[in-house]
Amino acid sequence: MAILHKEATKALLQKVLSFSKADECEVSLRGTEGGNIRYARNAISTAGDISTLTLSVTSSFGKRSGTATINEFTDDALKRVVARSEELAKLAPENPEYMPLRGPAEFKDAPGYVEATANMTPDDRAEAVAKSINVAKEAKLEAAGFIENTTGFNAIMNSKGLFAYDTDTNVVFTITTRNSAGTGSGFAGRGFNDFRKLDTHEATRIAAMKANSSADAKAIEPGKYTVILEPIAATYMLENMFRGLDARNADEGRSFMSKPGGGNRIGEQLMDEKVTIYSDPFHPELPGPTWNRDGLPLEKTTWIDKGVVKNLAYSPYWAQKKGVQPVPMPSNIIMEGGTASLEELIKSTEKGILVSRLWYIRLVDAQTLLLTGLTRDGTFYIENGEIKYPVKNLRFNESPVIMLNNVEALGKTERSVSIESYRSFMIPPIKVRDFTFTSLSDAV
Amino acid sequence: MKRRDFLHLTGMGIGAGILAQIPVLGKAIPLETPWHTVDVARKKELADIALEAARSKGATYTDVRIGRYLNQFVITREDKVQNVVNTESYGIGIRVLANGCWGFASTDDLSRDNIARTAALAVAIAKENSRLITTPVELAPQKGVGEVSWKAPIQRNAFEVPIKEKADLLLSVNDAALKGGANYIGSYLFLVNEQKYFASSDGSYIDQDIHRIWPTFDITKIDSATGKFERRSALSAPRGMGYEYLMPNEAEKIHGITTLYRNRYDMLEDARQGAAQLGQKMKAKSVEPGKYDLVLDPSHLWLTIHESVGHPTELDRVLGYEANFAGTSFLTLDKWESKKFNFGSPIVNIKADKKQPGSLGAVGYDDEGVPTQEWDLIKNGILVNYQAIRDQAHVIGLDHSQGCCYSQSWSDVQFQRMPNVSLQPGKQRMSPQDIIKNVERGIYIVGDGSFSIDQQRYNFQFGGQLFYEIKNGQITGMLKDVAYQSNTQEFWNSCKAIADERDYRLGGSFFDGKGQPEQVSAVSHGSSTARFNGVNVINTARKI
Numbered sequence: 002m003a004i005l006h007k008e009a010t011k012a013l014l015q016k017v018l019s020f021s022k023a024d025e026c027e028v029s030l031r032g033t034e035g036g037n038i039r040y041a042r043n044a045i046s047t048a049g050d051i052s053t054l055t056l057s058v059t060s061s062f063g064k065r066s067g068t069a070t071i072n073e074f075t076d077d078a079l080k081r082v083v084a085r086s087e088e089l090a091k092l093a094p095e096n097p098e099y100m101p102l103r104g105p106a107e108f109k110d111a112p113g114y115v116e117a118t119a120n121m122t123p124d125d126r127a128e129a130v131a132k133s134i135n136v137a138k139e140a141k142l143e144a145a146g147f148i149e150n151t152t153g154f155n156a157i158m159n160s161k162g163l164f165a166y167d168t169d170t171n172v173v174f175t176i177t178t179r180n181s182a183g184t185g186s187g188f189a190g191r192g193f194n195d196f197r198k199l200d201t202h203e204a205t206r207i208a209a210m211k212a213n214s215s216a217d218a219k220a221i222e223p224g225k226y227t228v229i230l231e232p233i234a235a236t237y238m239l240e241n242m243f244r245g246l247d248a249r250n251a252d253e254g255r256s257f258m259s260k261p262g263g264g265n266r267i268g269e270q271l272m273d274e275k276v277t278i279y280s281d282p283f284h285p286e287l288p289g290p291t292w293n294r295d296g297l298p299l300e301k302t303t304w305i306d307k308g309v310v311k312n313l314a315y316s317p318y319w320a321q322k323k324g325v326q327p328v329p330m331p332s333n334i335i336m337e338g339g340t341a342s343l344e345e346l347i348k349s350t351e352k353g354i355l356v357s358r359l360w361y362i363r364l365v366d367a368q369t370l371l372l373t374g375l376t377r378d379g380t381f382y383i384e385n386g387e388i389k390y391p392v393k394n395l396r397f398n399e400s401p402v403i404m405l406n407n408v409e410a411l412g413k414t415e416r417s418v419s420i421e422s423y424r425s426f427m428i429p430p431i432k433v434r435d436f437t438f439t440s441l442s443d444a445v
Numbered sequence: 446m447k448r449r450d451f452l453h454l455t456g457m458g459i460g461a462g463i464l465a466q467i468p469v470l471g472k473a474i475p476l477e478t479p480w481h482t483v484d485v486a487r488k489k490e491l492a493d494i495a496l497e498a499a500r501s502k503g504a505t506y507t508d509v510r511i512g513r514y515l516n517q518f519v520i521t522r523e524d525k526v527q528n529v530v531n532t533e534s535y536g537i538g539i540r541v542l543a544n545g546c547w548g549f550a551s552t553d554d555l556s557r558d559n560i561a562r563t564a565a566l567a568v569a570i571a572k573e574n575s576r577l578i579t580t581p582v583e584l585a586p587q588k589g590v591g592e593v594s595w596k597a598p599i600q601r602n603a604f605e606v607p608i609k610e611k612a613d614l615l616l617s618v619n620d621a622a623l624k625g626g627a628n629y630i631g632s633y634l635f636l637v638n639e640q641k642y643f644a645s646s647d648g649s650y651i652d653q654d655i656h657r658i659w660p661t662f663d664i665t666k667i668d669s670a671t672g673k674f675e676r677r678s679a680l681s682a683p684r685g686m687g688y689e690y691l692m693p694n695e696a697e698k699i700h701g702i703t704t705l706y707r708n709r710y711d712m713l714e715d716a717r718q719g720a721a722q723l724g725q726k727m728k729a730k731s732v733e734p735g736k737y738d739l740v741l742d743p744s745h746l747w748l749t750i751h752e753s754v755g756h757p758t759e760l761d762r763v764l765g766y767e768a769n770f771a772g773t774s775f776l777t778l779d780k781w782e783s784k785k786f787n788f789g790s791p792i793v794n795i796k797a798d799k800k801q802p803g804s805l806g807a808v809g810y811d812d813e814g815v816p817t818q819e820w821d822l823i824k825n826g827i828l829v830n831y832q833a834i835r836d837q838a839h840v841i842g843l844d845h846s847q848g849c850c851y852s853q854s855w856s857d858v859q860f861q862r863m864p865n866v867s868l869q870p871g872k873q874r875m876s877p878q879d880i881i882k883n884v885e886r887g888i889y890i891v892g893d894g895s896f897s898i899d900q901q902r903y904n905f906q907f908g909g910q911l912f913y914e915i916k917n918g919q920i921t922g923m924l925k926d927v928a929y930q931s932n933t934q935e936f937w938n939s940c941k942a943i944a945d946e947r948d949y950r951l952g953g954s955f956f957d958g959k960g961q962p963e964q965v966s967a968v969s970h971g972s973s974t975a976r977f978n979g980v981n982v983i984n985t986a987r988k989i
Contacts (some may be wrong), residue, residue: 037961037962041765041768042766043579045546046547046548048549049550052855068528070530070532072553081768093528094616098525110509123573127573127574127577130577134577143765143768145765145766145767145768149962200938207875253664254628255667255674257989260672281504311875361900363895365895365908366926367676369986369987369989371987373906375899375904377899377900398928403987440904443775443901444901444902
């Protein structure tokens with residue numbers, strides 16, 4: 002029941018709209034099916050299968066709107082949810098920023114659905130976990146990991162005739178291996194639309210290698226260092242910046258994208274010219290949704306071009322107020338890289354630190370996008386182009402905007418996953434100078 | 446909602462995007478119908494179907510949670526109500542032990558046949574996974590408590606307060622901040638009601654009604670000439686209370702350099718003061734980095750307690766079950782076994798508690814049907830205990846669970862979550878002013894801000910909302926760009942003064958995240974104002 006096909010979805014949403022008495026009505030449906038296994042201490046701890054289907058109805062009378070959601074699908078329930086959203090709308094004050102719904106539009110199909118992932122069974126998950134645990138046991142390490150696969154669909158329809166539908170699949174795998182003395186820890190994270198690309202054996206092997214090579218780390222003085230961020234580390238750092246690509250916050254003067262004295266930084270050289278960041282839902286390695294909740298199509302959009310801010314997202318309301326076309330927020334992010342491998346980046350480094358992963362990143366100052374967080378699961382000192390020894394974890398205070406001004410070199414872009422949101426990105430390994438570490442941590 | 450998402454939506458002031466980040470599951474609450482609860486006899490009947498079905502399939506233990514979870518969110522910015530969202534989620538979660546292994550399944554289809562099918566599925570999962578466990582689950586005994594109920598002692602059910610009244614309050618708050626010179630404000634009201642029914646094969650049938658409320662705001666002021674901006678969040682605390690929390694009461698206020706709140710919150714006053722303080726903050730001196738004696742108000746200290754005491758004393762982290770996500774803990778079992786691990790200075794006494802009235806963690810029974818308790822975690826500075834549930838109690842030699850099991854909904858499996866963890870007030874009569882007057886070079890910090898801590902809970906960094914410089918026992922003015930970094934053990938050993946119980950207040954987290962898939966829980970942390978000597982302060986100002 003959780004995954005409805007396009008025609009069945011259309012019929013259901015048309016039925017819901019037929020119950021509407023509002024000036025405007027928008028209905029959306031989201032269904033997901035999937036499962037997960039969690040393991041720790043080389044044994045499964047919990048496992049589950051989850052299936053959800055939720056209908057959301059937003060009704061508007063003039064500029065008053067209300068939203069109600071339901072997970073029952075009888076005719077009576079559908080009538081009730083429409084009536085409730087109308088009741089809420091009548092109680093709500095007028096929203097001066099209300100934007101009329103958009104009419105019919107054509108959207109290209111989203112390429113993010115892979116049958117092999119949709120067909121995953123609990124056995125497939127157990128098999129993937131068994132492979133991972135075996136690697137850890139052979140390496141005499143303790144594994145803790147998580148695998149989760151999801152198949153989902155999204156649809157919207159409104160009283161002006163707009164209809165959009167897409168499906169997607171996703172599998173995320175994260176693995177931590179630790180030695181029994183608690184002196185070494187390694188991690189790997191993977192995210193794919195296609196389950197067949199996931200190799201839990203290979204990922205666990207990398208985590209195990211990091212665990213063994215990070216043992217008995219030495220302390221170094223905090224300070225400014227040349228740093229190579231592996232894609233998993235860079236992704237988590239930059240994800241915090243991607244969220245801020247919003248014109249309204251910038252124009253209102255409360256974002257790192259605000260221009261001192263007013264307006265935003267579009268057109269400004271904000272980063273090193275090696276930095277180009279774009280979104281493209283049709284990217285073969287990172288497919289994304291092709292439309293958004295405002296009923297706008299998503300196309301390839303360049304956000305940072307050779308360090309210059311090219312675009313910020315404009316909601317329909319803000320675009321109208323500023324007299325520009327709406328620019329939807331991106332549904333994926335690709336950062337262009339170079340041709341160097343990670344090994345080549347290390348080889349070209351006289352003195353520096355290789356960072357495998359970052360942890361617990363939080364915003365310190367919105368003005369400069371200053372972030373704090375720590376290294377985790379493998380931090381290594383590089384000298385004369387070679388990894389010399391593991392170093393203890395370090396806390397950093399650094400802004401990704403400042404960091405992208407200090408880029409020395411970029412490696413090959415690869416698909417990477419955020420360790421907090423589990424969203425996938427295309428990010429290269431990044432070598433930067435003057436990355437600021439402010440204290441040491443005893444954590445392993 | 447994941448904590449991260451919530452921080453993002455309030456922290457970044459993204460306004461219209463707010464709803465996209467709140468997982469609105471379940472059906473809308475009917476406005477026209479009263480806030481009825483599901484009949485207890487009906488819930489017992491459904492639970493018994495699950496218990497019997499699981500037993501007949503081979504479960505050696507079963508618990509059943511039938512939950513009706515209501516949320517209401519009122520979201521405003523400046524002069525606009527952006528949205529009002531009502532959600533309801535109702536269903537059943539069945540957890541079983543079979544072949545010594547846990548199995549879990551949940552459903553929102555409460556027909557008799559489907560409940561029996563779901564129970565059978567939970568048993569099948571347990572049997573399937575039992576091949577991949579290393580030791581069978583060992584449950585601490587828990588006698589059945591029979592048919593009992595527990596209700597949060599609220600005075601006014603916030604769900605029954607008309608939406609207009611709530612929207613009007615938030616719009617007045619916004620108006621006060623804007624009149625006070627703020628450029629932008631977002632204000633929010635979050636309400637939760639958990640109607641939870643628990644039944645187990647031990648013979649417990651427990652009906653509980655739990656309420657939580659969190660009013661909060663985020664104000665921004667911009668200097669258009671320089672492009673600099675400053676922000677101030679509310680000094681409210683999320684509470685396990687009804688709408689009475691929002692009824693101001695002079696007796697519950699502490700007047701000082703800024704007004705602080707005990708068990709009643711004056712949101713209008715806080716917004717007015719917040720807007721004025723932003724003007725001062727913009728002119729404030731940027732902090733000189735170095736060592737300072739910190740005087741930390743409970744509206745700030747709760748978060749430091751949460752991160753540096755609450756999380757590392759979670760037994761599942763100590764044992765490695767969170768290694769792949771939240772991390773492990775520096776408070777390893779050998780430190781506890783030594784009975785002399787010096788966590789903090791001798792005046793540091795920290796209790797775990799699931800009973801404190803008005804707190805977020807207060808319930809009658811946890812999600813394993815264990816009656817709630819209070820116990821010491823840190824006694825006279827020494828680590829003496831952890832937080833455990835039924836399948837962990839034996840690890841620390843307990844013959845009973847400490848009642849720390851929780852699940853965010855009927856659809857998720859319950860696991861070990863933090864009880865309220867609170868610093869006990871000082872035993873000597875002492876006010877925050879008494880503490881400040883003895884500080885030569887220090888900073889008084891009010892309100893919680895940025896926070897980050899490593900995966901074993903050694904190294905942390907915290908910001909705040911308001912920073913006041915203390916020189917020779919006097920507050921001399923406001924500072925900005927302040928964050929402090931320390932190591933948990935060093936920090937708590939530098940605790941040299943704690944104000945007495947007159948100053949004791951609760952703070953808390955509404956959306957504490959843990960587990961994979963991530964679940965949120967709500968937890969309070971109480972303290973009185975406390976002094977920490979010689980803490981490293983950094984300057985966070987940068988230029989882009």
